[in-house]
Amino acid sequence: xxxxxxxxxxxxxxxxxxxxxxxxxxxxxxxxxxxxxxxxxxxxxxxxxxxxxxxxxxxxxxxxxxxxxxxxxxxxxxxxxxxxxxxxxxxxxxxxxxxxxxxxxxxxxxxxxxxxxxxxxxxxxxxxxxxxxxxxxxxxxxxxxxxxxxxxxxxxxxxxxxxxxxxxxxxxxxxxxxxxxxxxxxxxxxxxxxxxxxxxxxxxxxxxxxxxxxxxxxxxxxxxxxxxxxxxxxxxxxxxxxxxxxxxxxxxxxxxxxxxxxxxxxxxxxxxxxxxxxxxxxxxxxxxxxxxxxxxxxxxxxxxxxxxxxxxxxxxxxxxxxxxxxxxxxxxxxxxxxxxxxxxxxxxxxxxxxxxxxxxxxxxxxxxxxxxxxxxxxxxxxxxxxxxxxxxxxxxxxxxxxxxxxxxxxxxxxxxxxxxxxxxxxxxxxxxxxxxxxxxxxxxxxxxxxxxxxxxxxxxxxxxxxxxxxxxxxxxxxxxxxxxxxxxxxxxxxxxxxxxxxxxxxxxxxxxxxxxxxxxxxxx
Numbered sequence: 459x460x461x462x463x464x465x466x467x468x469x470x471x472x473x474x475x476x477x478x479x480x481x482x483x484x485x486x487x488x489x490x491x492x493x494x495x496x497x498x499x500x501x502x503x504x505x506x507x508x509x510x511x512x513x514x515x516x517x518x519x520x521x522x523x524x525x526x527x528x529x530x531x532x533x534x535x536x537x538x539x540x541x542x543x544x545x546x547x548x549x550x551x552x553x554x555x556x557x558x559x560x561x562x563x564x565x566x567x568x569x570x571x572x573x574x575x576x577x578x579x580x581x582x583x584x585x586x587x588x589x590x591x592x593x594x595x596x597x598x599x600x601x602x603x604x605x606x607x608x609x610x611x612x613x614x615x616x617x618x619x620x621x622x623x624x625x626x627x628x629x630x631x632x633x634x635x636x637x638x639x640x641x642x643x644x645x646x647x648x649x650x651x652x653x654x655x656x657x658x659x660x661x662x663x664x665x666x667x668x669x670x671x672x673x674x675x676x677x678x679x680x681x682x683x684x685x686x687x688x689x690x691x692x693x694x695x696x697x698x699x700x701x702x703x704x705x706x707x708x709x710x711x712x713x714x715x716x717x718x719x720x721x722x723x724x725x726x727x728x729x730x731x732x733x734x735x736x737x738x739x740x741x742x743x744x745x746x747x748x749x750x751x752x753x754x755x756x757x758x759x760x761x762x763x764x765x766x767x768x769x770x771x772x773x774x775x776x777x778x779x780x781x782x783x784x785x786x787x788x789x790x791x792x793x794x795x796x797x798x799x800x801x802x803x804x805x806x807x808x809x810x811x812x813x814x815x816x817x818x819x820x821x822x823x824x825x826x827x828x829x830x831x832x833x834x835x836x837x838x839x840x841x842x843x844x845x846x847x848x849x850x851x852x853x854x855x856x857x858x859x860x861x862x863x864x865x866x867x868x869x870x871x872x873x874x875x876x877x878x879x880x881x882x883x884x885x886x887x888x889x890x891x892x893x894x895x896x897x898x899x900x901x902x903x904x905x906x907x908x909x910x911x912x913x914x915x916x917x918x919x920x921x922x923x924x925x926x927x928x929x930x931x932x933x934x935x936x937x938x939x940x941x942x943x944x945x946x947x948x949x950x951x952x953x954x955x956x957x958x959x960x961x962x963x964x965x966x967x968x969x970x971x972x973x974x975x976x977x978x979x980x981x982x
Contacts, residue, residue, distance in 0.1 A: 461966040466591035468632040472623035482524035483950040492586040494520035500537040502726035506860035510883040511551020531576035596639040625655035650679035685952040718754040722768035759797025798902030823871025839879040847898015859907035
């Protein structure tokens with residue numbers, strides 16, 4: 459019989475995603491086949507499954523921790539904000555429509571049946587499902603149509619562990635306030651509290667723990683300290699621990715590459731650069747204004763959920779001109795997805811932004827035309843031969859990644875494509891992607907996940923090092939996949955020290971899942 463446990467938070471960004479990943483790792487180490495699940499995720503960081511379905515990066519990250527292949531059923535509803543009040547609604551990996559917040563709130567009951575079916579299938583195929591809530595269950599204005607917090611827990615009869623972030627202050631007030639805003643029935647479902655991101659001596663916390671337990675009648679089952687682990691988060695970037703840099707003889711900023719990622723307002727899939735930031739010889743920083751740009755060795759224009767709106771921002775704040783000037787001075791520039799589109803001469807829309815046409819930065823001889831259809835594909839390909847610049851010694855190297863974009867980009871000049879795509883969603887194709895200038899210093903591609911390939915990344919960075927008159931590092935200097943797996947193990951070790959995993963299993967046993975005959979009870 460499968461079991462489930464749900465982790466909810468007193469607010470957003472309290473560490474739910476990372477803790478769920480850690481619990482998944484522990485359960486996998488204990489011999490269980492476990493999977494993550496989040497009924498509804500709101501994020502601009504997404505990825506593509508083997509079948510071409512789009513889902514939140516957080517659940518992909520958690521699946522990796524569990525040692526299972528990402529499956530869109532782990533995140534049946536994904537919301538990708540397109541503006542202050544509108545989001546693209548993605549259901550079971552495919553775009554449904556765009557909705558404003560009020561319309562979506564009214565629409566949520568129609569999603570419940572699909573969410574329940576996705577969860578049921580996962581539960582039937584696995585030993586344990588570890589659920590993550592969204593935001594806070596105490597958002598009482600949204601409670602009547604909740605599909606991701608207590609509404610989900612009640613539907614399947616899952617126990618709930620509440621996570622509170624002490625680092626932001628007011629932890630006991632947030633615990634008490636959250637629990638008191640729940641109904642009595644909901645409070646009975648909360649079987650424990652975890653205080654997360656603690657710094658200091660836990661003995662000083664114990665008097666407060668006793669008081670909050672007396673007030674709420676809910677035990678604090680663990681205090682999780684800040685752990686020395688480097689893991690992907692939806693709202694942050696990986697930073698390589700300094701100790702590894704020192705082990706490789708990199709002692710100062712002068713020995714590192716300075717890489718500036720342009721932080722556009724609607725940046726998406728910045729997780730593309732976590733593997734790059736984790737490299738021992740990289741200082742990666744996010745730049746939002748001209749005064750922060752400095753003199754980097756590489757400028758990256760990342761993906762965007764609204765390319766033309768973000769290009770307008772770059773034009774208005776002066777970053778467009780600054781990037782062009784740096785390129786003219788010999789700085790390397792790479793555009794990924796929306797960033798690739800921005801580097802071109804012309805962007806023709808009428809679909810995404812309400813702007814019909816806009817000039818790009820003009821660094822690549824390309825024209826992008828947006829369309830209603832969305833490419834969501836896993837891809838494999840080979841890098842083409844490039845005699846100069848960033849890719850001069852990686853010709854023929856195999857790459858894999860994924861595409862998430864609307865529209866097509868046509869190379870109108872004599873620039874060379876970056877890569878030949880030979881497989882999309884496991885179907886053989888022969889498609890040229892990207893564009894590279896003759897000197898090899900300005901390039902763009904639609905492929906996300908480039909820097910997850912250790913060999914390619916090392917060759918790419920070594921070209922930058924040579925331009926900076928630094929000695930190249932050995933090809934085996936850093937393996938991001940192995941590094942990330944080791945970080946999952948460190949996270950699991952840290953959680954085992956402060957959480958009683960047997961207690962979590964006993965809590966699961968107290969709440970047998972109620973899946974049979976439930977589907978007809980869903981609102982649609």
